[in-house]
Amino acid sequence: MDDAAKKQFRKMVDSHHHRDDPTGWFDSVYRNAGDDLSAVHWADLAPSPHLVSWMKDHPAPKPEQQAITIGCGLGDDAEAMAGCGYRVTAFDIAPTAIRMCRERYPDSRVDYLVADLFEHPPEWKAGFDLVFECNTIQALPGEYRLRALNAIAGMVAPGGVVLVSCRSRNSGEREDEFPLPLDRHELDGFEKAGLVRQHLVEYDDDQDPPVPHYFAWYRRPRETP
Numbered sequence: 001m002d003d004a005a006k007k008q009f010r011k012m013v014d015s016h017h018h019r020d021d022p023t024g025w026f027d028s029v030y031r032n033a034g035d036d037l038s039a040v041h042w043a044d045l046a047p048s049p050h051l052v053s054w055m056k057d058h059p060a061p062k063p064e065q066q067a068i069t070i071g072c073g074l075g076d077d078a079e080a081m082a083g084c085g086y087r088v089t090a091f092d093i094a095p096t097a098i099r100m101c102r103e104r105y106p107d108s109r110v111d112y113l114v115a116d117l118f119e120h121p122p123e124w125k126a127g128f129d130l131v132f133e134c135n136t137i138q139a140l141p142g143e144y145r146l147r148a149l150n151a152i153a154g155m156v157a158p159g160g161v162v163l164v165s166c167r168s169r170n171s172g173e174r175e176d177e178f179p180l181p182l183d184r185h186e187l188d189g190f191e192k193a194g195l196v197r198q199h200l201v202e203y204d205d206d207q208d209p210p211v212p213h214y215f216a217w218y219r220r221p222r223e224t225p
Contacts, residue, residue, distance in 0.1 A: 013178060031096050037074060047077045047079070048076075048165055054217065065129040066086070066089070067089070068124070068155060075100075075110065082109050086129075088109070089110075089124075126157050130161055135166055156218075158220055159222040162190065162218050164216045166182045167181035196221060197218050200214065
């Protein structure tokens with residue numbers, strides 16, 4: 001986006017935040033894109049390479065394990081998970097995004113759904129062997145960030161894993177930025193939610209200038225008898 005488009009986009013997001021409507025703006029981005037998927041500026045139109053690499057290194061121990069993609073966007077990550085043998089649920093708050101997913105992948109095995117992270121179906125609690133969260137938390141303001149993190153962590157089944165991909169920052173820096181990257185204190189919320197960190201990678205992406213990121217994965221301990 002050019003500077004004028006960025007300013008208009010930020011104005012739209014801020015107007016929703018001021019109305020305590022943290023997710024109401026998402027669908028308009030997909031609607032405004034029309035048939036030009038590249039106009040959805042956060043969509044890479046390819047699965048996360050870190051997700052793909054992790055699944056290659058950690059193949060599902062049994063077929064048809066349950067997986068979920070948080071804020072699935074245009075469906076690339078969900079399709080990659082299904083291609084690795086998972087039974088995938090993929091949801092987004094934006095109805096237009098889900099329609100686009102179904103149009104892009106008409107023969108998909110993925111269950112694409114419109115759903116709200118903050119009011120998700122109760123059966124999703126502790127219901128998934130693999131949870132993939134990419135850039136959802138960073139797009140939310142204030143208290144909704146921790147609520148989202150706890151909702152995501154709560155979907156991980158005993159013995160299951162959540163993979164987290166997000167922009168990163170040092171605590172106290174870039175507070176006015178949008179999306180607001182996660183700092184380590186926020187990321188550590190997954191451990192406070194009862195998960196155990198298995199690995200954390202800090203890296204810069206290939207943008208110009210590069211943007212720092214985290215890719216981390218956490219496991220929920222198995223229940224003891």
